[in-house]
Amino acid sequence: MILKTFSTDTVKGFIQTWNDHTSDGFHPNAAVIFASVAVDLHEMVSFLQTIDIKVFGCSSCGEFLFDDQKQSITEGGLVCVMLNLIPGSFDIKLINGRGQSSFDLGNKIGQWACEAFEKPAILVLASGLETDGEQLVGGIQHLAGKDITMFGGLAGDDARFKETFVFSETTLENNGAIAMVFNTKQYDIEGMATSGWVSIGADKIITHSEGNVVYTIDGEPALDVYKDYLNVRDTDLPEIGVEFPLLIKKPGSQDVLRAVTNVDIEKKLLIFAGTVPNGAVVTFSSSPGFEIIEYTRKKVREFYEKNQETDALILFSCMARHNALGPSISEEIDEVWQNWAKPLIGFFTYGEIGSNYNAACDFHNETFTMVSLKQKPDVA
Amino acid sequence: MSHRILSLIEEISSIENPADFAGKKRLVIEELKKIKSEHDNLHFKYERSSKEKSIFSSLLIKTSDDLKKVSNNLKVRAEELSTLLTTIPAYVYFKDTHLNYMLVNQPFAELAGIPAAQITGKRIQEVFPGYKNDEYINKEASVIETGNALYDIEEEIEHNDRKRWVYSNLAPIRNAANEIIGLIGISWDITDRKLHEEELRQSKELAEAGTQAKNEFIASISHEFRTPMNGILGLSEILKNTSLATDQMDLLKGIISSAENLLVLLNDVLDFSAIEAGKMEMDYQPFMLDRVMEDISLVMKMKAAEKSLGFDIFIDKNVSNLIIGDSQRLRQILINLTNNAVKFTDHGKIEVHVKQIDHTQNKATLRFEVVDSGIGIPPEALDSLFRVFSRVKQNKSKLIAGTGLGLSICKKLTDLMGGGIGVESTPGKGSMFWFSLPFTLSNLHKQRTIVAQPEETTNFLKKFVLVAEDNAINQRIVSFHLQKMGFGVDVVSDGKEALEKYLAGKYDLIILDIQMPVMDGYQAAKAIREAEKGTFRHVPIIALTANAMKGDRELYLAAGMDEYVSKPFTYEILQQAINGLLG
Numbered sequence: 031m032i033l034k035t036f037s038t039d040t041v042k043g044f045i046q047t048w049n050d051h052t053s054d055g056f057h058p059n060a061a062v063i064f065a066s067v068a069v070d071l072h073e074m075v076s077f078l079q080t081i082d083i084k085v086f087g088c089s090s091c092g093e094f095l096f097d098d099q100k101q102s103i104t105e106g107g108l109v110c111v112m113l114n115l116i117p118g119s120f121d122i123k124l125i126n127g128r129g130q131s132s133f134d135l136g137n138k139i140g141q142w143a144c145e146a147f148e149k150p151a152i153l154v155l156a157s158g159l160e161t162d163g164e165q166l167v168g169g170i171q172h173l174a175g176k177d178i179t180m181f182g183g184l185a186g187d188d189a190r191f192k193e194t195f196v197f198s199e200t201t202l203e204n205n206g207a208i209a210m211v212f213n214t215k216q217y218d219i220e221g222m223a224t225s226g227w228v229s230i231g232a233d234k235i236i237t238h239s240e241g242n243v244v245y246t247i248d249g250e251p252a253l254d255v256y257k258d259y260l261n262v263r264d265t266d267l268p269e270i271g272v273e274f275p276l277l278i279k280k281p282g283s284q285d286v287l288r289a290v291t292n293v294d295i296e297k298k299l300l301i302f303a304g305t306v307p308n309g310a311v312v313t314f315s316s317s318p319g320f321e322i323i324e325y326t327r328k329k330v331r332e333f334y335e336k337n338q339e340t341d342a343l344i345l346f347s348c349m350a351r352h353n354a355l356g357p358s359i360s361e362e363i364d365e366v367w368q369n370w371a372k373p374l375i376g377f378f379t380y381g382e383i384g385s386n387y388n389a390a391c392d393f394h395n396e397t398f399t400m401v402s403l404k405q406k407p408d409v410a
Numbered sequence: 411m412s413h414r415i416l417s418l419i420e421e422i423s424s425i426e427n428p429a430d431f432a433g434k435k436r437l438v439i440e441e442l443k444k445i446k447s448e449h450d451n452l453h454f455k456y457e458r459s460s461k462e463k464s465i466f467s468s469l470l471i472k473t474s475d476d477l478k479k480v481s482n483n484l485k486v487r488a489e490e491l492s493t494l495l496t497t498i499p500a501y502v503y504f505k506d507t508h509l510n511y512m513l514v515n516q517p518f519a520e521l522a523g524i525p526a527a528q529i530t531g532k533r534i535q536e537v538f539p540g541y542k543n544d545e546y547i548n549k550e551a552s553v554i555e556t557g558n559a560l561y562d563i564e565e566e567i568e569h570n571d572r573k574r575w576v577y578s579n580l581a582p583i584r585n586a587a588n589e590i591i592g593l594i595g596i597s598w599d600i601t602d603r604k605l606h607e608e609e610l611r612q613s614k615e616l617a618e619a620g621t622q623a624k625n626e627f628i629a630s631i632s633h634e635f636r637t638p639m640n641g642i643l644g645l646s647e648i649l650k651n652t653s654l655a656t657d658q659m660d661l662l663k664g665i666i667s668s669a670e671n672l673l674v675l676l677n678d679v680l681d682f683s684a685i686e687a688g689k690m691e692m693d694y695q696p697f698m699l700d701r702v703m704e705d706i707s708l709v710m711k712m713k714a715a716e717k718s719l720g721f722d723i724f725i726d727k728n729v730s731n732l733i734i735g736d737s738q739r740l741r742q743i744l745i746n747l748t749n750n751a752v753k754f755t756d757h758g759k760i761e762v763h764v765k766q767i768d769h770t771q772n773k774a775t776l777r778f779e780v781v782d783s784g785i786g787i788p789p790e791a792l793d794s795l796f797r798v799f800s801r802v803k804q805n806k807s808k809l810i811a812g813t814g815l816g817l818s819i820c821k822k823l824t825d826l827m828g829g830g831i832g833v834e835s836t837p838g839k840g841s842m843f844w845f846s847l848p849f850t851l852s853n854l855h856k857q858r859t860i861v862a863q864p865e866e867t868t869n870f871l872k873k874f875v876l877v878a879e880d881n882a883i884n885q886r887i888v889s890f891h892l893q894k895m896g897f898g899v900d901v902v903s904d905g906k907e908a909l910e911k912y913l914a915g916k917y918d919l920i921i922l923d924i925q926m927p928v929m930d931g932y933q934a935a936k937a938i939r940e941a942e943k944g945t946f947r948h949v950p951i952i953a954l955t956a957n958a959m960k961g962d963r964e965l966y967l968a969a970g971m972d973e974y975v976s977k978p979f980t981y982e983i984l985q986q987a988i989n990g991l992l993g
Contacts, residue, residue, distance in 0.1 A: 231469055232476035261468030274465070314469060316462075320455070356454035357447070 031341035031405045032056065032114040035373045037095040039107040041073045048081075051112060058112035060120065062210075062344065063087035063197075064377035065108035067187045071195055071202050074108075078199040084122045085199040086210040088155040090377035091186025091349040096367040097374070103360055105188065109375045111342060116405070119216040121146050124198040127206040132162040135207055136169020143211040144174050151219035153344070153401065154182035156207035158194040158380030159291055162242040163393035164304035166207065167383055176390040179214065181221045181401035183346030183379035184291075184303060189269050189353075191292060194380065212403075220337050221401035223384040223394055224329040226322035227287055229277045229313040231259070236310045242288075242302045247312070251298035256290070259314060267293045267300075272350040272380070275395050276306060277315040287315055289350060289395035291380055303381040304393045317354040317396070326362040326398050333400070334369040340402040345376030348396045352378045362398060376400075411445060411452075418442070501576075501597040504583065507554050509533065509547065512592060521599075523570065538569050546578075553580045553593045564600070575604040628683050635676055636956035637881065640978035642669045644887025647981060651894075673978060674749075678815040681742075685822045692827060693963075696852040697737040699729065699776075703764065705741065708982060710748045710760070717752060720759030729766045730774045733849035739823050740847065744778065746816045747843045751782035755840070758783030767846060775829075777846040786837035795833060796821040820845065873918040873992070874898040878908035878934060879954065880926045884977070888921060888954070891981050895988070903927075905934030912938050917949055919992060922971070924955040931955070932969040939970035950991040954979075 034056060036047045052058070060083065065071060067089045078085050095102055095109040123142055127135045135156075143150040152174070156166055163184055171178060185194035196208040212219055234255070238245040244252040257263070262270050271290025278286050292301035306312070343366060352359050366374050382399035385391040418441060425431045495502050495515040502515040511529045519526035522537045535541050549560050559581035566575050578597040582590045646666045654662065684690045703723050714721035744762070751760045761781045768775035787795065796817050824831045829847035875897045879885045885901050892899045900915070902908050906929040908922060920938065924931035935951050942948060953966040953974035966974045975987045 230466075231473040232480060259469055259472045260465050262465070270465075316466075354458070356458060357451045358454075 031403070033342055033373060034058070034112045035095055035097045035099075035110065035342075035375060036112075037093070037100070037102060037104065037107055037109045039069070039104075041070050041077065044069075044074060044108060044110070045077055048077075048110075048112075056112070056114070058083060058114050059117065060084045060086070060113040060115050060122070060210075061110055062113070062375065063108060063110045064090045064093045064375065066090055066093065066106045067190070067193070067195070068106040069108050071197060075197055075200070075202045081199075083199055084120075085197065086122050086153065086155070086208055087197045088157075088183075088185035088208065088377070089187055089195040091188055091380065092352055092378040093375075094345070094363055094377070095373075095375050096363065098371070101360075101364065101367055103363065109377070111344075111373060111375050113342075116216050119213045120211060122198060122208065122210045124196060124201050124203060124208040125206055126203060127157065127160055131169075132156075132165035133169035133172070135161070136166040137172050138169075139207060139209045140170040140172055140174040140178070143170075143178075143209065146211045147213040147215075149214045150174070150211045151179035151214045151217070152182075153210040153212075153219075154180060154207060154383060155196050155209075156182070156184055157196055157203070157205050158184035158186055158303070159191060160194075160205040161207065162303075162305055163381045163383065165241070167391060167393045171391070178391065179219050179221075180383060180385075180391040181219070181344075181346070181399060182209075182383040183377065183399070184381035186349055186378060186380050189349060191268050216406055218404040218406060219401060220404075221384050221399065222329060222333040223382060223397045223399040224326055225287060225394065225397045226317065226325045227275070227277070227315045227396045228318045229285070229315050231314045233279070233311050233313055236306055236308055236312060239306050239308045239310075242305050244300045244302060244306050245297075252300040253293055253295065253298040256300065264293070264295050269353070271300065272348070272395070273353050274314050274316055275350070276302070276312040278306060279311045279313070284392075286392065287395045287397075289348070289381065303395055315396075317351070320355065320358055323355060323358055323361050327365040329398075330362070330365045330369065330400070337402050337404075338370075340370055340372050340404050342372060342403045343370060343374040343376075344401050344403070345374060346379045346382045346384070346397075346399045346401075347376060348382060348394075348398075349378040349380065350396050351398065366400065411448060414441070414445060499598075501595075501599075503529075503595050503597075504592055505550065505595065506592045507590065509550055509554070511537065521569070538567065541567065541569075543567070550580060550593060550595070553582050554590055557582045557584075557590055573601075574599055575601045624683070628680060636977045637884075639669060639673055639676070640887070640956070641881075641883040643673070643978045643980070644890075645883060648887065648890045651890075669978075674816075678819060681819050682815050685819065685826075690822075690826060692736045692739065694734055694736055694850075696732060696734050699731050699733055699764070700725065702737050702741055702744075703762070705986065706744050706748060706762070708986075709745070710752065712982075713749070713752050714760055717756065719752060719755055719757075721748075721752075721761075722759065723762045723764070725764040726766060728769075729764050729776060730769070730849070730851050732852040733774065733776075734852050735847065735849045736827065739827065743820045743823055743845060744780070746820050747778075747780040747845075750816065750843070751780050751784065751841070755782045755784030758840070768848075772851050773848060774851055775846055775848045777844055779842055779844045781840065781842045783840040786839055786841055787833065787835040788837055789835075792833060792835065796831065872898070874900065874916070875919045875921060876908060876911055876915070876917040877901045877921045878903070878905055878926060878931070879921075879923040880904060881923070884923070884954075888984075891984050892921075894981065895985060905929030905931060905937075908934050909937045909941075912949070913941060919988065920949055920951045921954055922951060924953055924966075931971075932965070935966075935969040935971050952987055952991070 034051045036051065038044050038047055063085060064087065065074065071089065092103065092105045093107060093109040094104070123139070125135060125138055139152065139154060143152050152170065154166070154170070156163070161184060167180070170180060185196055187194045193204050195202055195204050196206055197203065198208060234248050236244060236247060237249050246252055247255040253267070256267060256271060260270060260274055268290040275287040275289040278288060280286065286304070288302040288304050288306050290300050291303045293299070294301070345363065345366065347359070347363070363374070382394045382397045383391060384394070384399040384401065418438060421434070422438065425434065498515070499517065501518040501521055503511055503518050504513040506512050510531050510533055514526050514529050516526065519529060522529060524537060529537055534547065543565050546563065546565050549563060553560055559579070561579045563578045563580065564575065566573060576597045577600045578595055580593055580595050583592045583594055585591050643666065646662060646669065649662055650666070681690070703725060707721070707723050711721045748760060748762065763779040763781065765777045766774055767777045821831050824845050824847060827847050829845060831845040833841060833843045835841035875892050877885065877888050877892070877899060879888060879901065880903050889899045889901055900911060902911055904926045905922065908920065909929070912920065922931040922934050931953055938949070938951065950973070951971040953971045954977065955974055956977045963974060972991055973987050975984055
């Protein structure tokens, strides 16, 4: 796979670098772009419309690029990987999410992917404030099956929690999802997801919820419970709610974390990145401290042991990890570069989609979710 | 970090030649950048720790409050549970996976006669010395092994020289990790219930024995009643055929009518008793419907004529004629309904209509309608009409004669045969009683003959009948009827004489009473059939009996008899039976 990567802060810089990278005769047919909402995304899409390229992109909450030129984590900029993929081996589609449920949105993506290839693998990005990630994943699996390979993340907006975007080479959309489908006969798509967050405090019961909207916890307004227990102000939410998500206990299966992505101060309700079922038993949860970096590095090494060959890596890391670990977040990302020394781009998300080996894909919060792209050797 | 800054300062201070400074500048800047980065990281960690400290402190305090609440709740629950265990009128125990008692409630300790605390850790045999029910212990082990609860276990235990029945339920107890850590058993003393059940069983047996005795009593008195009834009716018939003055004839008719009513009463009581005892069994045989209707016509035309009423039977052309059913019971229902019709009608006529309302390949449902032009039934009486002892009051003082059992018996009979019965009536204009019955179609299809007139009386001149009957009155009645039919009659008083006469003479028909001295009717019939063996002879034998209970017919047929006539009988009934054999 031939590819080039770069990072920049402005659309002007983007156009300049793009032109530089293609001046040597390199003709990419796809690009993956993660950009801050500080970048003029309208202007960028206007430029993309002028070139013959398929784009898979979204807004971020901090971006990172690790390649042989630089290893940097930035805020307010953009990262891009320009790819020359086998024609006919992939496709990209953006679907507007207005007027339909997250499940229906997912269902359309699943149907499209299954029509595209007999054995597809999907990368998916969705607007982070409008989408119920769990429903989106359920919708995709509805037709594509539980065992479909799928990784992705929910778009961010630099922790402003106002407007998050997905974009293609033609469209910028603040409510929708974009999917990139690969033919797995030509590309190996493998990935991992790890969290390290731990349960804290006593069990609580969700006493009123609808989908991803939680009205009351133990009979008290959900917002009051959060403020009370964490000793924070209205204005600290939802950001603090991303760092201290609810851990939903699922007897007989893996517990899941659900981060707050929005609040309604008047109605005292919380909106989560995924479904929080009525009657669910939950606890608060938190990063146990800086030792989770070592835990993540161990998981990365384990993944490397099984997948040493790669062309490029994409990382979806929860923005809460960045908040909790600060500059030290670079230590767990750097572990990837140290192992593979292959281009890695990624962004800090409002939610992650992915799975470990032999597990069905799920929607997560607080995880370090990474996917490896590798062109199969005999299909050039 | 401060140590590294100090050594940097020291290093820079030690430079005396400005030219040397230029060479070290890059290294110093690199080192300062590193120090800044580390400082930033440490600063972040400090800030982060302060923030986390605040949040975790708050979480800790709130969690501590939560735990206090949980702890209080647990205490309350524990007290509730303890109260429940103490007050529940059951023996409750907890056992570990080795089936040693962990905890028992007060009633259990009282049953064992050992303080509850001393039971902990013991096995069942130590608490109840001599306990030997391995089956129960195996069930407890199975609950531990499989995790499946077991219910409704009953066992008899003996403790302190007292036997008790105990009913138990067993369920596993699991820990938070869902592992089985023991079981809970809840047992109740059901000794009283068991004793009660035993009493009930004995009562039921007694009641059944009583019912049996009642049935036998009824069968026995019915026999005792029938013999004199036969006498009264038979002699009255004979008397009716002598020359009597008009007032004497009226008195005689009163005697006959009373006797007939008494006979109906007797038959109803017998049937009702059989139905109530669940002993009424249907006898499904192929029969010709038109023959049954002919019989009804024969009997009822005469009765109707006595009140100057018309009586007609209409059978639709499509009605199946050769059918399988209980013809005797059909006859009984029809007689009952037509009798009622005659009884409650003073002017006009009675009509019986037979229709086929449903028909499949081998089944047909027939509907019989008995229409009269009588007094009718008030609407308020219709609902209760088919109930036991229901009788319609005509006015405050007068009840129409009857037992009140007839319609109730008809309903029970139609129910037993899978049919239905009902009535439509307009007071003052008349009533229509109907009933429907399902019949199986017989394979043989025969032409139905429309019943209009009774058959001509067959003349049996020059034919001889041998009659064996021990009762002198009955001898007279039978002889009278037979002679009237044109038979020559020889009468003997027991079966032995009958056999001798049979062997010596040549008869066209033999009529045998069943209960006779010396040799009864069964033995006589068997002996006659024995004598016929190897010959081509078969003299028809009619049993004459007061035993009218179900099942008797099979006995007569088994003894080699061809027909039976139940006492008391009329001329017509005897004639029908004879016609069936010789006609």
